[in-house]
Amino acid sequence: MFRISMSKWLTLGGLAVLTSLAWAQTLRIGVVGPMAFVQGAHTWYGATLAAEEINRAGGIQVGDRRYRIELLRVDTNEMLSVTDAATAVERAITAQRVDFLVGGFRSEAVLAMTEVAADYKRIFIITGAGLDGILAGRVDRNYERFKYLFRVSPTRSSDLARTSLLLLGEVVQAVRQQLGIPRPKVAILAERAAWADPLVETATRLIAAPPPQGYGAEVAGTWRPSAVATDVTSELTAIQRAGAQVIYTVLSGPVGVPFGRDWGRLRIPAAPVGINVEAQQETWLKATDNLGNYVATLSSLAPGVAITPKTIPFITSFQARFKEFPIYTASGAYGALYVLADALNRAGTLDVEAVVKALEATDFVGPSGRIVFDKTHDVTWGPSFTTGLGVQWVGNRMQAFWPRNWRVGDKVISYAGVRPYQLPPWVVEAWRR
Amino acid sequence: MTGPLRVWSLPWIFLYLRHEVLALPGRSVALLFVLFLLVLPLFTQDPYWLRVLTLTAIFALYAASWDLLSGYTGQVSLGHAFFFGLSGYVSAILGRELGLPPWLTVPLGASLAALAGVFVGLPSLRVRGPYLSLVTLAFPIIALGLVFVFPKITGGELGLSGLPRLGQSRLQEYYIVVFTFLLSTLFLWKLGGSRIGLFLHAIREDEVAVRMVGVNTVRYKLLAFGASAFFAGLAGGLHAHFLRVVGPDSLSVFNSIQPIVWSVFGGLATIYGPVAGTFLLFPLLEFLRVVEEVRMLAFAFLILLVMRFLPQGVVRGVLDRLEETCPRCKVRNAFTRRRCRACGVELRLPEKEVVA
């Protein structure tokens, strides 16, 4: 009996050792966002895709332990209530005990949510809100409190402005060359929101300034509808009367859809370009009753365009798994999980201070670009970092038109799969002399 | 007992509790509720629960303030968020421009809200009923427009953030809010039960008759507006400093509708109604997070059901089943009693004997 017990003990002991090695601990990551809306849903999808990939590959190696990722879905209801969002985050931290937070979309809600995260010293990687002030003025002025906050997407608003103005330049150039108009007129249509104000100011200066600093064009007027307006026909008819050939759009709210639909229906002879978040989604054409063709906007991803070697595989697996084309919050959350895993790996410990230091040293190539954090923990903008794409809807499909022969210093940047910008045919017809 | 009974003496307190408070289920529950709020932190200091209760107390005060105006006086306000949000913004701006601490800026904000209340009450002197309600609706929307027109001062759609805290710790904030809530509610309760409250009830029922008796209804209506706005402002200021953020959400139509839902759910023209309504509904909404997608749906459905069957409000409905009024002296008695506790009269008529 003793001999049998001995072998039994040995096997049990052996099994115990093996199981303790195989038994992975879990890291709880809260994915926060407005889950009833596409922006939140895609944050969840992107994070899920990354978590599954990482777990399949064995999890995250931190020091001498392996961790698998457990994702928690936190619906913040931030579109309706900032209070609700902050409470949801607090609940996620205290009751649901998440170790890290990823997500956020509406800037005013993210301001409140990050206060909560900072109170509890939880790392929060922002994947959807662009306001500069979420990080600028906080991480630099009060580093000790806010160092737990990072942003991987979108690029901050002022950088979004830079890209959108480059897109505007492309279109102004197209009007100049193809329509033979030396001094095109540009109408500015920006939603009434604080984030849009600096863009309107910068655009107004840039449009009128002579080249090479500016575009040597003319501002036909500035219209500011509400971000939730459902009808912009009055603004569009006024823009048409003002004789504009280009419309610079600064729209992130639902108003983007009525804009596209009314513009297409009335065939306003002006080419829209700029920021139109609604037009970044694959449901754009259905939402605009198939009238949204030729609308151009800044976006993170476009079908068939390989920004980095990871772009196309990401898009393909996302579409295979979720049957939808990913928007920027998806690629953002995907990148965020990998960035976090990489930082944990390098830090070798779960101690939050060490992880913050490791995150600051991130240099990661994700599906929408190369992620390197600057002094305020914001993603760096630039030709070899992350800039976004200019996309346009042509023939019922989204295609990218920028960067194409983009000159920066002595470099010329073009991504594979980029096609030239096309002026809407009725604009050409209306203006060609 | 020898010597005169003083109100603050222990025997008096015991007698009061036994004969006035514990004799009725409704009042016993109220006592338990107050005790619960005060001693909860001894049992749990989970920051999430403290947060939920703090917010509930703030919103209960907001709802009670609405009830004073709309339930008692009958001037149904559809735009109460105006006072809530105005006070929050004022408190934030004063704090930012003058560097004053919250314990100064919140009452200042509430006082300004009280002035605003009187201002909003002025049209009420000319318009009545549903017209008045819609005029009150206009104010927060116009204020919202102004918020967007002056984004430099108000922060536009982002609001003002990084506001100073109410207290050093979550626990301290909880007690500050709970004490303010209890004291304010007590004040409102006393006001409602006083002669002024009587006039307010009367104005709701028949203003013409009240004026015929020689009462200056203008004064009382404006008083109701001002007092109601003050407490709504107090709630708004506390809310802003608790969240450390004030934004256009605080002026939204949804925020105006919240106190209405809670008050009607609990029972109008009582102060305990809105308080009960808020303490039932707000934590419920939090609790429903476990079924996130159908949260609002379940909430709306619940309101429909309860309102259908208890249209007087939950508290009234429940109390009507648990308490009875003595037919002679009108004192409330628990339903378990057969005789009135004050005058000894039989509460229910005995079964008639069948005489063959």
Place this chain on the structure above:
Amino acid sequence: MFAAILVNGLVLSGIYGMLALGFALTYGVARILNLAHTAFYMVAAYALFFFLGWTGFAGAALLGVLVVLLLALAAYGLLLEPLREHEATVLIVTIALALLLQEVVLLLFGGHFRSVPALLPGYVEVLGVRVAQQALLALGFAAAVLLAAWALLKGTRLGLGIRAAAQDQEAAELVGISLSRAGYWAVGLGALLAALAGLAVAPMATLEPHMWNPPLLVVLAAVVLGGLGSLPGALLGALVLAFAEVLVVNLVPGGAFLRTAVALFIMVLVLVARPEGLFGVGFAEER
């Protein structure tokens, strides 16, 4: 610019007019401030969207109207009529109903924006202003519906009964008009008008679960402006506010976001001058 204001203003008045008339009917007769009125309008638009997947426009429209009618009558019969005396409770119930409908739509269709294909694509130039053909169709439809409603209310016994109940409930009861039945008819007609407005606007608007919010405020303001209980008042109020909105957008392009605020401000001004609205019926004598 004048032409643009005129044309856009007229189109908007048609839509708001249909909504305001339905709302005024429900209030005038059943004394219910039905805050779910525009939610019915939303349900009709979504029902049209849904049924268009099965049948053509006419069939889908009919089914949409039926759905809304059933919903409204059921809500009235089960929830609102039993609670007639408790005005505040009725208000909450209509709010809860609107929220419920919003959540159901959100669950069934998601938060994405949907659109219904236009019956008449393209645009025409009217007085130098480009107007979508669908908008003109909606305007024509609104005019036809309003005329039909007018004929019903002025020319039939049913209409007479409804108008009587709207003017003075006690007197109407005295002459033998069943207030309960009049209530059902008014709620039904009100919902029908809301549904028709939804059908007319769906091909031009974007469908989303919160689309009932902005029109509700305008409709409330319009009905109050015109005077509660007055049906022509509601139409006039809708006209005034529609033009106010269009004027703001055209004259102050940077202030386009202030449309609703301006509309309500105008309402306040009118009420201070005329406390019962433009054609209001005083309810002081009702107990």
